[in-house]
Amino acid sequence: MSENSLHYHYVVPGDDFTRAGIASSAVKKTLKQLGIYPETVRKLSISLFEGEINMVIHADGGEIDVWIDDEKIVAELVDKGPGIENIELAMQEGWSTASEQVRGLGFGAGMGLPNMKKYSDELIIDSTVGVGTKVTLIVNIVK
Amino acid sequence: MKVKELCEELGWELAIGDGDREITGGIYCCDLLSLVMGRAPADSLWITVMGNVNTMAVATLADTACVVIAERMPLDAEALEGAKKGGITVLKTEQPVFEAALSAATTMKLN
Numbered sequence: 370m371s372e373n374s375l376h377y378h379y380v381v382p383g384d385d386f387t388r389a390g391i392a393s394s395a396v397k398k399t400l401k402q403l404g405i406y407p408e409t410v411r412k413l414s415i416s417l418f419e420g421e422i423n424m425v426i427h428a429d430g431g432e433i434d435v436w437i438d439d440e441k442i443v444a445e446l447v448d449k450g451p452g453i454e455n456i457e458l459a460m461q462e463g464w465s466t467a468s469e470q471v472r473g474l475g476f477g478a479g480m481g482l483p484n485m486k487k488y489s490d491e492l493i494i495d496s497t498v499g500v501g502t503k504v505t506l507i508v509n510i511v512k
Numbered sequence: 513m514k515v516k517e518l519c520e521e522l523g524w525e526l527a528i529g530d531g532d533r534e535i536t537g538g539i540y541c542c543d544l545l546s547l548v549m550g551r552a553p554a555d556s557l558w559i560t561v562m563g564n565v566n567t568m569a570v571a572t573l574a575d576t577a578c579v580v581i582a583e584r585m586p587l588d589a590e591a592l593e594g595a596k597k598g599g600i601t602v603l604k605t606e607q608p609v610f611e612a613a614l615s616a617a618t619t620m621k622l623n
């Protein structure tokens with residue numbers, strides 16, 4: 370990140386579905402105001418939302434940091450949840466451990482992580498069972 | 513065609529929003545949110561039976577032209593609030609998902 374990048378920080382509460390998506394919506398608004406190309410905004414919005422929701426439904430919340438500079442948007446999502454035992458399996462389309470309650474709200478298709486892979490230019494998942502998960506998303510800014 | 517024009521043509525109910533967006537991304541029907549996130553085209557007409565606040569977040573972030581709640585399924589207060597915040601137009605119809613999509617496609621001459 371260059372020195373004059375913008376930085377935003379969000380705290381994502383756990384198990385509060387009514388607030389889920391607030392950080393992603395705020396970031397989307399900012400990117401639009403900065404005049405960033407709509408498809409870039411959409412890529413980042415989709416990836417970040419999936420990561421934000423995963424923190425809410427699987428990890429009892431967490432924190433998000435977003436940096437924006439001329440070239441890219443970097444988002445770091447950190448939680449102290451249960452961690453992901455098998456990342457390769459979690460990345461597969463359709464694989465989900467979501468509860469019945471969460472499925473009733475429309476989540477649990479097992480498409481969140483695949484969406485993040487598809488819509489970000491770089492996705493790094495660092496997870497330790499019993500400690501937590503750190504997801505880093507990078508979307509390049511198209512000029 | 514604009515969302516509000518389609519709504520008027522079909523006699524659907526405009527629950528919230530100005531319906532001013534142009535539908536250029538076709539029609540997409542699904543209730544599983546992360547499938548919608550990954551596959552609904554931007555500027556599409558999204559038809560679902562799920563009228564909760566998360567629906568509105570997905571419509572906002574996936575940038576669909578509007579949300580259509582089929583089967584007259586409930587749209588709760590939090591969802592309306594979410595739609596307002598995201599600037600999302602929400603339409604309601606008593607038609608089931610397939611019929612709703614078919615009549616929208618016919619009206620927009622997609623078939």
Ligand SMILES: Nc1ncnc2c1ncn2[C@@H]1O[C@H](COP(=O)(O)OP(=O)(O)OP(=O)(O)O)[C@@H](O)[C@H]1O
Nearest residue numbers: 423427428459465466476477478479480481482546
């Ligand atoms: N932050 C996290 N902490 C712990 N486990 C996670 C986290 N994110 C994802 N997982 C695990 O990876 C699985 C797959 O995640 P993914 O987002 O692809 O699907 P989902 O959240 O279950 O359903 P969907 O995203 O389609 O609503 C989850 O079911 C969960 O077991």
Ligand SMILES: [Mg+2]
Nearest residue numbers: 419423481482
């Ligand atoms: Mg998910």
